Amino acid sequence: MKIVVLGGGESGFGAAYLAKKKGMEVFLSDKGLIKEDFKKLLIDADIEFEEGQHSEERILAADWIIKSPGIPKKADIIFKINQKGIRLSSEIEFASQFTDAKIIAITGSNGKTTTTSLIYHILKNDDLKVGLGGNIGKSFAKQVADEDFDYYVLEVSSFQLDDIQNFRPYISLLLNLSQDHLDQYNYNYEEYALAKFRITENQENDNFFIYNKDDVMSQNLLEKLEIKAKMIPFSTKEKLKEGGYLNDNKMVVKLADEFSMKIEELSLVGNHNIANSLAASIAGKILQINNESIRNSLMTFQAVEHRLEQVAEIDGVKFINDSKATNVNATYYALESMKQPAVWIVGGVDKGNDYTEIEELVKKKVKAIVCLGLDNQKIIDFFQDKTELIYSTSSMEEAVKVSKSLAEKGNTVLLSPCCASFDLFNNYEDRGNQFKNEVLK
The missing domain is CATH 3.40.1190.10 (Mur-like, catalytic domain)
Incomplete structure (x- = not known):
């Protein structure tokens, strides 16, 4: 059986490795660049792969295609696979x-x-x-x-x-x-x-x-x-x-x-x-x-990293990393659990967010908003009349400095972005780790 795996990250490599172990003919294709550690694993497992392109003819000759979850279902290659009626599965399937x-x-x-x-x-x-x-x-x-x-x-x-x-x-x-x-x-x-x-x-x-x-x-x-x-x-x-x-x-x-x-x-x-x-x-x-x-x-049980994670308390100000909150509802839970006035760091890649869900909580719990993203306009427009203090920043270093200057003893600085991280960071973990590093600096 000819297996093609799309995507060369954790799940893509795992699927290719399992297919190889089951004696199938395997080819892995990643339109982006594959990280060096996964490349080494592919070479060690003797799995054929390509990066920086999708060789369509080869992909469309597969019996079964395994797709990494990060590849959008509206991608051109996915459309062509579906047109040909090739079985397309996730790693879990x-x-x-x-x-x-x-x-x-x-x-x-x-x-x-x-x-x-x-x-x-x-x-x-x-x-x-x-x-x-x-x-x-x-x-x-x-x-x-x-x-x-x-x-x-x-x-x-x-x-x-x-x-x-x-x-x-x-x-x-x-x-x-x-x-x-x-x-x-x-x-x-x-x-x-x-x-x-x-x-x-x-x-x-x-x-x-x-x-x-x-x-x-x-x-x-x-x-x-x-x-x-x-x-x-x-x-x-x-x-x-x-x-x-x-x-x-x-x-x-x-x-x-x-x-x-x-x-x-x-x-x-x-x-x-x-x-x-x-x-x-x-x-x-x-x-x-x-x-x-x-x-x-x-x-x-120890709480998960990047989910309401207490980073430090500095000069009476608590710093909380909730970088995993990539939608409005997740941030709702974070704001709801705040016991002290919060300086809220928010922003990133908007996924069609409707901020009305957290409007009342923001009025009640947030003393200042620090936007962190390449395009903060939607957040500024929505919240500008809901809080007195709203700032725009475009790096984690700047966001943490501004937040520290706004926070007083007894306040909390909360990173709970409501948005995906891909404008400024590799992923939500990278965003959370940068926040922790800047706080501890």
């Missing part, structure tokens, strides 16, 4: 065909990385043989090739779900839905939401689907869709007969038996993290992990 391990897959607009890491921590803490992959950790395909895990916990994006055919998790979780990546979904919120729901489309009645009963869009779509998996809800607003909910500052999970824990014992703070902890606990109970082990995991 491809790798899942070669493992019998139970897959726990997590999607949603916000909280994916935290909840995926938390479920992985719960399983690892219970001494299960488990791998972490998808949008986080090491390549899922590479682990399928080299490891012998019984479980995989995968963070899954809508882009990866766009390119599945048979992907069937044992447990799927849809944490929440908010308007994100609309530029890739014809600026249609329902189209984006339905892409997320694909996580459950191949599940059968011996599988589980964990969903958020408080999420309006999820509830609307559940009325139209036929879900075969056993559905288990969680809610922070109402008591449930089955699932996870809040009751008198306690989180409760009711399945075959009951698990409960005081909110103050959780290592994660904020309302959104109570929802994430409920979802993760339900997954733990489905996998028959005992209550004591789940409780211990929820108490010992």
Whole structure:
């Protein structure tokens, strides 16, 4: 079988490596330049590759094409592949065909990385043989090739779900839905939401689907869709007969038996993290992990880097790195958790953002806005009459200096950009690391 892999990053290399190991004929093509460390891995694995171009004739002669999630579905080469009717899959689809391990897959607009890491921590803490992959950790395909895990916990994006055919998790979780990546979904919120729901489309009645009963869009779509998996809800607003909910500052999970824990014992703070902890606990109970082990995991879990990460306190000013907040809803959670007046660093590549969702929170919590991006005009126009102080900057060094000059003792400087990072940075990690470096300088 002729396999072509598009994209030479973590997921692309992993897919090519697995295909090679399975005895397939493999060719990897990247329109950009491949990083030196991945190039070396490709050479060591004797995988043929090209960079800086797509050799169309060769690509379109493939039996199966594996696409990295970063390649836009509107790209010219993707159009041609679809025209020819060649099977086009994501790495998660491809790798899942070669493992019998139970897959726990997590999607949603916000909280994916935290909840995926938390479920992985719960399983690892219970001494299960488990791998972490998808949008986080090491390549899922590479682990399928080299490891012998019984479980995989995968963070899954809508882009990866766009390119599945048979992907069937044992447990799927849809944490929440908010308007994100609309530029890739014809600026249609329902189209984006339905892409997320694909996580459950191949599940059968011996599988589980964990969903958020408080999420309006999820509830609307559940009325139209036929879900075969056993559905288990969680809610922070109402008591449930089955699932996870809040009751008198306690989180409760009711399945075959009951698990409960005081909110103050959780290592994660904020309302959104109570929802994430409920979802993760339900997954733990489905996998028959005992209550004591789940409780211990929820108490010992360390928050994810670049997600409400406390960097330092300098002269009474807290500096918080929330660079992973690349949409308005993620920033909503960050602002909601602020206990002190905030100097808010915001901006980057706008993905069709509607800032009305956070307008009232900004009026209540933010004393100054520092825009960070090549084009800050949309943010300035929207917020100029909502706060007295608004500044435009075009480098992290400048943004941190301006923020420090504005912040007084008892304030918080919050980097929570609402936007993608690609105008000034390689990715959100690069943006978060630069913020931390400038703060510590």
